[in-house]
Amino acid sequence: MKKIIISTLLTLLFWACKEKTKLSYSVTATSPTEYPTEVHLGFFTDAKNQLICGVPKTGMLQAGWQGDGAKGGQGGSVIPAHIDLTYVAYAEKKFYHLDADLPKEKILEVFRKGYLTQSNEIDENGKKMMVPAHYDILTVGMAPGGMVVIWLSGNKSRVEICRLQAKETFVDVNDFYQNADNENQEQFFNSWFKLAVPDSIQAEIEKNGIPFKLWDDYRIRYKYRFVVNPYDDKDKVTGVHNLQYSGEEDFITKQSDAEKYREQGIPYNVTVEFTKYFVNIIFDDRETISVFEALQEKHPGKPIDIVLTPTFMYEDIKVSVKCEQEEIKLQKYKLDGVYGG
Template identity: 55%
Template sequence: MKIYILSLFCSVFLLQACRKNDILKMKTSQKEKFPYMVTMTAPDEYPVEVHIGVLTDDKKELICGVPKTGVEDGGWQYDGDAGGQGGSTIPSHLDLTYVSYAEKKFWRVDADLPKEKMLQLFREGFMVQGNPDDKGEFPWEESTYDELTIGAAPGGVVVVWLSGNHHKREVCRLQAKETSVNKDEFRPHPQYDETQEQFFNKKYSINISDSTQQKIKEKGIPFGIWDQYREKYKYRFVLRPYDEKDKITGLYRINYNGESEFLMDTQSAETYKQDGIPYDVNFFFTQYNAEIIFNDEEMLRAFDELKKSHPDQPIDVVLIPGFMYNDFKVVAQCKDKKIILEKIKVKRVWGG
């Protein structure tokens, strides 16, 4: 009788354990499903257009296509146009062919994606302000990414990001290879009396602005700059108000490397972190707010100089507002070395 009861107890225990294991597997499986849309983007002035592209899983089965939404030139820091392509399975591979109009070339990237890194980023997510509660306050709540953005820059540089609700993180950097595509296979309506060279020249004149054409003629395409944007420095923003009472209460930043984030309090806004150079930053202060645009060449030059003179030391980007915050003096500083940033632009100031 004792043996029978013991056997029955063990059976029940094993059944419960199996059920718990099944539930855990189901929850784990559910956590690997994150819905997202796919977009394509390119640096401002250097447009691209998708020829054909697909995202596949680790079994090389199709998840979705890369949307063909026409010429993409919205800027490296922003997502492209939505084209109804997306999925919920984390992709393991990208095969994409596109045309770069400034270079008059077709490129193809056929490479694996870091699935585990993407899964981790989806799981980590970020905090956003939700809908107002009954007290009129906006509580912070968990959220995660809902777009996978592919960026293509001159030189075959391809970067993949996850983005959503004022947050964007780089997933990986890939290298495309120049490829050959018959322009009549690319064009929606073939023009058989047009040569490949005429096609490229025509698209170049249409899609590349006169100012950019002149810039390319004088200085060439700035190959390598998009990889320089990916360099990260340890720095923070610091406010030096004229009345010593104000402080940074939060900020929304967009970096030249395409990443962005919303920092929701003073502590996170003034904490040193490894980051790319800033492009467009909205600063929220106790009374006023300001949006400042930073110059890429000036920031790279200043940060590299400070890093060279003080290796492994963090950098402060000091904001010194004028009266009523109508203007700012901005200084990059490391220890006793200071560099005035003369090319910043105060885009707007509001509040008060």
């Protein structure tokens, strides 16, 4: 009986401590560059339904799915438990409303776990030391189809918290903005579609529609790693920074960690740091998804290598994707730059 009482008290104490956990963070909002949105009203509340802060209203959102957007002076120090958000999706010509609980236990776990980031301190081997850090940005991402994703991010580290689904709603344009031209709903949507959505995307929408499934495809995790072949034995890999189309990212400096396979979304870009050089490669999403899907179909459950092979003096980087004995060369990636020397 005594053991049961002690166990119960410890459990209550544990949960009480968790509820009191307070960590400082800023709140940002973003959308894909090609499919901008704008917040109408939005806010986070805690487990007791008390207001924490608003979702920033900073105008049109198009910082990109991998960007954090403007902070707008919003933030908090209490674990959020609920989000209420209304926004306009210009490419879809509609308003969305989200009213959803958040996985506060997961948020708390990610906050507490933190991550390692590169400091300015130098270790005995002349390398910058990795030190513990805490996530300090909570980002709300809005993609076509009412898809809303929440991330926590820090320096070169970003993790998805959850994916939520907003529903189409009605908002009178007169309540949304100062309607000097007295536009009705249809006129408002048509004029802002032309102003906010890039011409190339307008043409793409007219021809093929909006690729609603794409952002969920980004979230599909594959087991892969980067295999980097330095040009010669004198040049060593000192860091690999992988930013993914899913919006997540990580930075690896230990060779033993870089050699491990990880469950992650397809890469958006990867920056590889060598002893003398560092290179940045940007991947084409459609090509990479197609290659990964093809290899997984032929080799179900097998891990994948993205092989990076520098040419002489790092003038170019050849990129291929390998699974077991099958290797496919990528054609549509871009070498954004080679620096150092």
